[in-house]
Amino acid sequence: MSDRVAIIGIGWSGFRPVTPEYSYKELMYEAARRAYSDAGVDPRRDIESFVTVAEDFHEGTSIFDEYTPDQLGAVLKPMHTITGDGLHGLATAYMLIKTGQFSLVAVEGHSKASNLLTPDGVTAYAQDPVLNRPLRMNTHFVGGMEMNRYLYESGSTQEQCAQVVVKNRSNALENPSAPFGADLSVEDILSGPPLSWPLGVRETAEHADGAIVMVLASEEKAKVLSETPVWILGAGWSNDSPGLENRDWSSANYTKNAAKMAYRQAGIYHPYQTIDFAEVSDIYAYKELQSLEELGFFQFGEAGLVTEEGLTHKDGDFPVNVSGGCLGMGNLLDANGLARALEIVLQLRGTAGPRQLEGINVGLAHSWRGVPTASGAVMIMSN
Amino acid sequence: MSDKISTYPGTSLSEKEIRDGKVLSIQDQMPGKFSWDTGIAIGKYLAGLKDGVIFGSYCATCRRTVVPPRTICEWCFQPMDRYIPLEDTGIVNTFSLCYVTWDVRRIKEPETPAVIEIDGASSLHGIMHKLGEVEPQEIKIGMRVKAVWKSAEMRQGAITDILYFKPHEGSH
Amino acid sequence: MSMRKVAVVGAGMTKFVRRALETGKELSWQASSMALQSCEMTMDDVEAVCLGTAPDAFDGVHMNGEYLSDGAGAWRKPYMRSYVGGGTGVFVPIQGWYHVASGLFDVVLVVAEEKMSSYYPHAQGAFLTIFDHTTERALKPNLLWIFALEMNRYMQTYGISKEDIAQVAVKNKRNAADHPSALLGDPNITVEDVLNSEVLAWPVNRLDVSPVSDGAVAIVLAAEHVAKRITDKPVWIEGVGWNLDTAYWTNRDLAYPRYVEYAARMAYDMAGIKEPRKQINIVEPYDPFDYKELHHMEGLLLADRGEAPQMVADGVTQRDGDMPVCPSGGLLGVGNPIAAAGLMKIAELFWQLRGEAGNRQVPGQPTRGLAQAWGDLMQVGTVVIMGR
Secondary structure: OOOOEEEEEEEEEEEEOOOOOOOHHHHHHHHHHHHHHHHOOOOOOOOOEEEEEOOHHHHOOOOHHHHOOHHHOOOOEOEEEEOOOHHHHHHHHHHHHHOOOOOEEEEEEEEEHHHEOOHHHHHHOOOOOOOOHHHOOOOHHHHHHHHHHHHHHHOOOHHHHHHHHHHHHHHHOOOOOOOOOOOOOHHHHHOOOEEEOOEEHHHEOOEOEEEEEEEEEEHHHHHHHOOOOEEEEEEEEEEOOOOOOOOOOOOOHHHHHHHHHHHHHHOOOOHHHHOOEEEOOOOEHHHHHHHHHHOOOOOOOOHHHHHHHOOOOOOOOOOEOOOOHHHHHOEOHHHHHHHHHHHHHHHHHOOOHHHOOOOOOEEEEEEEOOOOOOEEEEEEEEO | OHHHOOOOOOOEOOHHHHHOOOOOOOOOOOOOOEOOOOHHHHHHHHHHHHOOOEEEEEEOOOOEEEOOOOOEOOOOOOEOOEEEEEOOEEEEEEEOEEEEOOOOOEEEEEEOEEEEEEEOEOOOOEEEEEEOOOOHHHOOOOOEEEEEEOOHHHOOOOHHHEEEEEEOOOOO | OOOOOEEEEEEEEOOOEOOEOOOHHHHHHHHHHHHHHHOOOOHHHOOEEEEEOOOHHHHOOOOHHHHHOOOOOOOOOOEEEEEEOEOHHHHHHHHHHHHHHOOOOOEEEEEEEEEHHHOOOOHHHHHHHHOOOOOOHHHOOOHHHHHHHHHHHHHHHHOOOHHHHHHHHHHHHHHHOOOOOOOOOOOOOOHHHHHHOOEEEEOEEHHHEOOEOEEEEEEEEEEHHHHHHHOOOOEEEEEEEEEEOOOOHHHOOOOOOHHHHHHHHHHHHHHOOOOHHHHOOEEEOOOOEHHHHHHHHHHOOOOOOOOHHHHHHOOOOOOOOOOOEOOOOHHHHHOEOHHHHHHHHHHHHHHHHOOOOHHHOOOOOOOEEEEEEEEOOOOEEEEEEEEO
């Protein structure tokens, strides 16, 4: 077993609603090239294993992993795909390095959501084919139902959820990689059309294209290659019931369990005191509030209140989604978790530009795989 | 443990049991529509096909010409140096005579898929296409072939702008 | 720095059938439950779950890993699905291996499931979408094409005949007659039967091909200190390897699977194997088509290039030969529920190395075996070496 694992290289491309100038391969290449340059490695010579995250139906290609090696420099190397979120990919690389068998591993995730013309039709195919899909409901209904139950039990309000949108899309204005920056008011959000009541269209992240590549290294390699390694203190991931009939609608156990696992590895007992900032899933605005509570930063029902008070604002005590989150950067499908982790790395390196936070040492990235899943992952990092 | 297991789970059904309604089933078809960005290299390839030209790309580091073209060389991971118009002739690297369609309908006259090494590309570099104007039994590995194109006005920038490859005598 | 040792301590599998009554979740549960019972463990002992299943297009379920999760025992557990096309069945135990070897987990359940019969009218149709959407799919390619193209090239390069290759189908289908889960076991099949079966895509005949199937397999992996407590017969994972070649399959030599060689070399290095032909006692290479077994034996460096058919002709690869190959009956005989078929090979080695393979038992108390799978566009090799 190796000791610690660090992220030593990051690269990205796209982060726009459409990217017609590039094929998905060319989009991946640009991100990879930047990540390898950032890490100071030659993928053909140095990187020992590669991990991608992808789902076939997001790509429109079965066995999509076929098409991943060439543009990442991974031809004739140990490479595999995880059909999960980018944080699952990072956790996989983390495990590979911890076996002691590998010292440099690259992770890739991307979205070409603009090429998927029927996202709702495809997402409907993630519903149970016998029990749920024949009811022919747009899968956002799962978000609406969960939000309704969450508001009912926690006492959080629609205004508080709208406040998340205001904050994140305002944060996005400071992030050149966030196409959905905007100055909005709570009223602007709440006056939008409903998507699946109480969930509104304007509380839902729009899809975007983009690719992210990260290079992970063993402690030994990281110390040689990088002046600003970002250490992984803990990784956790978990599933809850995939069935809509028997899941606990008021909580997100997958997030709670994933956090518990990551905290145990990191030796963290008081997350709010130990962790300085977080990037959490906000595919739907309420998800940010729910996740902050499940991650143990706030008591159940408290996240909405502290959001209204500005605590999670970029100038607050506990900044959340300074990048703009999914609401600001877009829903990047399987790459969402990598986008969250990217912001943590940029911030911990002190290279986040105008949105740089001061005095930070530990950050947490969280991701959720979207409706109808009950699957999430957490990663804790420090500089 | 295999020799200690008396029964293995799993229940076999026949098509008939479903057809007769003894086992219920649900049918559905996914509304999955895609519009894939061709990007730079494949965009060039398709534009070439529309003009009746097969493009490859050349890597000066590896001294290799590949087809279909790409923007990067997968061996050295450097950008490709240039696009090269290749011949529309080549040799059959391998072929098959296929008596079932992609959705498993039986056909009498076989489809004739082949990998064709394109003249002008490096050795063993080719594309998948079909053969035509030849008796299936006459096809041989190593046979020289030439593309048969759709007429210029019918071409639309797709791999099907080449109808098939036919036997071709003569040097390249 | 020594690596944590990982053992297989339990295995279970369903029957492989053309069309199962059970759903994918139910098949996964059946295999998982059986694997846990075989080592007297329960879900409470399992710390994480790894799942393997091939394209979502078969099941007609997007994010199929999420859908299958509760059937595979992943409820409220760390769970991931790994994916390397047809190579997945031998990759998912590798995924389980790195879960344990990393030190993050001590007990991991590894499940592989395939429900191919859901696709109508025939699972083959789902394979159209594995081809490049822009440069190939418009030609309406069939999965059989790439096998036939590769087989033809292999035959031509080394002067191998269809008769040479058909012997593999005969051997494996005969071996499968002793497997209680097998779909196509036949103790009396002959080379003539194979050669006279319907021509699907010359040079491929129907009996050269493994059957589309439904089924699931599960194994339990444990760290050394746990494994020794659970059983006095742990089977160790001594080496793992995987490798992915370029996606541009028309730009490489189809006569030799170099990606399999690279994966094998990685596994041999890890296992400290210098002379694989002497040190490997049982081989379960991937045999979705009969020529693939030969192709893979060469890629695994267990036969010289073009020489694997001679080993079959000489009887070396029979169950009682010097190097038994596919004593389970392989995919050709037991069936090919894609990911499950690969993991079936791991289960077979587990049973063989423990001396529990019943009528299929390889004589001579074998101590080390190798399982291998292959997939994508003739592009990926996955290898696991197991020993007592």
